[in-house]
Amino acid sequence: MTTLENATIGDTTEVRRADGKRPPWMEKPNALTQTLKFIVLGVAVAVVIIPFWSVIATSLADQKTINDAGGGMVMWPKGVSFDAYHAVLSGGVVTRAVAISVGVTVVGTLLSLAATAGLAYWLSRPGAFGAKPVLMLVLGAVLFSPGLIPSYLVVKEFHLLDSLWSLILPVLVNAFNVIVMRAFFQELPKELFESAAIDGVGAVTTLTRIVLPLSKAVLAVIGLFYAVAYWNAFFNALLYIQSSDKWPMALVLRTYVVNQTTIGGDSAGEALPPQLPLQMAILVIAIVPILLVYPFLQRHFAKGVMIGAVKG
Known part of the structure; x- marks a missing residue:
């Protein structure tokens, strides 16, 4: 050999x-x-x-x-x-849906990143109080889904039905993303945390001033995962949102392209003619925002996807 x-x-x-x-x-x-x-x-x-x-x-x-x-x-x-784009945007239905999707995506991504970073940082610290039981719960959430009916009942009990918060709070933290971010935090040099402890820096300040500035790669990757999930939120909107004026872009896209029906006003439920350019225009409007965001995260994405793949 x-x-x-x-x-x-x-x-x-x-x-x-x-x-x-x-x-x-x-x-x-x-x-x-x-x-x-x-x-x-x-x-x-x-x-x-x-x-x-x-x-x-x-x-x-x-x-x-x-x-x-x-x-x-x-x-x-x-x-x-450009008649298809004019027909889609002039009615206001798609414009309103895009605004809702942008708002849900931006707010949801920021809140999810904050919650995920806080939980992952806590679980990554050796000797943190209650970290092991919570880590077991997080790992269990990766393996087992709560199910459709229990999730709906929880949303209903918290009075989130027909509220845009029902598209954010039930999926605020993803267990897999917590595990990935925790692994990244564990690979940071221990000397940084020891120096912060000697200087009397608290946990929150250590996270915001030391850890997060060094974690741009993982934040970019996890943020992109969350943003795509919120932007494409379809099933939760179908379950929890009854008012058509609160529908996000994904649900409006389904209604126009799959069901071929209009939304809102006196024409609700009225069949649309099979106008292919109209359907493709809505599809383009739904795809373009994510394509515009990705180039700004690309330089961090290549590094972030390698998290945990190589141990030094």
Whole structure:
């Protein structure tokens, strides 16, 4: 069996075999391998980009283009028309739903990050009072779901039905996110906490002034998880929200695209014509906000997804 050696050159360490050659996986790939990689990556990109472009193109297509395509999706609109976006936004239903979803997403994400960071910090401190029983409860929440009926009864007993708080408070803390953030906090240098204790700094100040500034990567990842979950909140809204004027974007999208019915006013429940550009315009409005937020978190996301994968 061939053994490997570590050859240190300057500040770098290079892995070599006993015979002085590098392992096969460290060699430069040949032209065939690079071509295959390019083809695979190109296919993967096309699988992602083409459907999204088709949605945008269909939302901008006029009725003639849709008719020429047999009433289906188009890849390139012959005539660009913003009538679908005007029809969606002029009525106010989608605009109000977007505002509700933005409010729920922003408030919910901030509250969830605060609650998750506080709980994870408490569970990560050695010798914290009651940390072990609570950690067992958190681990149990990962494995077992409370169920639909108990969750509904809890929301009802707290008088949260038909309230936007029913989209935030029942899902305020995610057990998996707590475990991930706790693992990150445990990897921070112990000397930081010892220095803070010597200086007489309290736990809250240590968390806000020392821990959180060093945890931008995990906060970005967990914050993105929470934001996507709140923005796509559909099932909870379907269960807890009865008033259509309080529906978030995900529920309005379902009503327009799946049920093909209007919302509110005298036209509630009235069937809409199968206008594909109208449906695709609503879909674009629902997708774009998350796509706009992701680039600002990307530099932290790559580091954050590696949390706990490597132990130093």
